Amino acid sequence: MIQPFIRNHQFNVVKKQTNLLQTACNTVSDPRVVDAVRSSTVAKIIEAFPHAKELELLSLTKLSALKKTEEFQHYLHALEAQMMEWTPVTAAQIKKLFPKVKKLKLPDLTSYDYRYLTYLGWTDVAANRMFLLYRQDEQLIGIEGRMTPVHKKGVCFLCNRHAEVALFSAVTKFKPANASPDYYKAIGNYMCVSSEACNSHIADVTALEKFIGVVMGK
Template identity: 60%
Template structure:
């Protein structure tokens, strides 16, 4: 038996799950078959549009989502997709320390408790220093960002676009204009989920996160 080749990233899996949930609700609560078929078509279109480079086998896996009908098929299908999930690079404490060299007493998350299949970015808080840390894969390389965080009331997270417990995360950009003075300083802030695990379960699009990381680390899209 040929081993499935992973091609679905965490945020894409979340997107598929959201589409499958929409179809399941329609199948169970809508009596008009035309409406259900309309939802079915929309689910098919949205999922395929999210994977423009899918090959033949990958298309077969993805197209199955819009064919689900009976109760139990939906959960079974989502479970079957776990074989195709691409893992976030498994990191070590030494690797994280290299990403944040100025933090000699860097507090690390429990790396043994992480299921890297469901990670779009690593995020954790160090309450002692009032800092929040993010590790994200950019252009095939891990990039680390640290910044101050200020807990606020519930608001919309800029990464997962969900209403949740957030903090104002502010990081200093490393990029400078060509004619900038030596003391040039620019901070970029956004509301981010305090609990990165919850955020990783909800994120369906990496556009905003990717842009934010690029702005902070000063890397242009290649």
């Protein structure tokens, strides 16, 4: 039996590529075009799993033989059972990550399906603050920043989707040598206001991990 091995952002890749192939099978009459789409989708899914084992790759590449809508649906449903759960957090863990935040607003931790999280994010609109939790190398990292609404759609730096965004600015913990005691530098990026929507589309964690590294001074 295959142990869960699919992270949320990887499942988003699989889901997108599966939908592309399903659409091609349903709408394109030229079999050569369908075959080209099939090859491309399978290659992109394999690329998203650089450390996959043989049985895991066999499970993923079953897509290459699918043609009917119900077959694609069954394929995705079967892979959902192999998704890794983002380890749940407690209110105490979150408070420990943000000890300087008075009257910390906590998210409803019972409302999440942790399989579908790459990061946990929430906002405190009244305080214009945004919070982000991410697990990296088994370590839980918390980032707090200012949320500046832009009242228009833009491209989220995490999921690359055109959506309602806000400017998320966090102060980096890195200080250059000989910096003055009051030195600080804020790092800002446009990010989805809805972390739920962002998590359902994010397909790569490179930008997220780079941002965290800069803010944490790594």
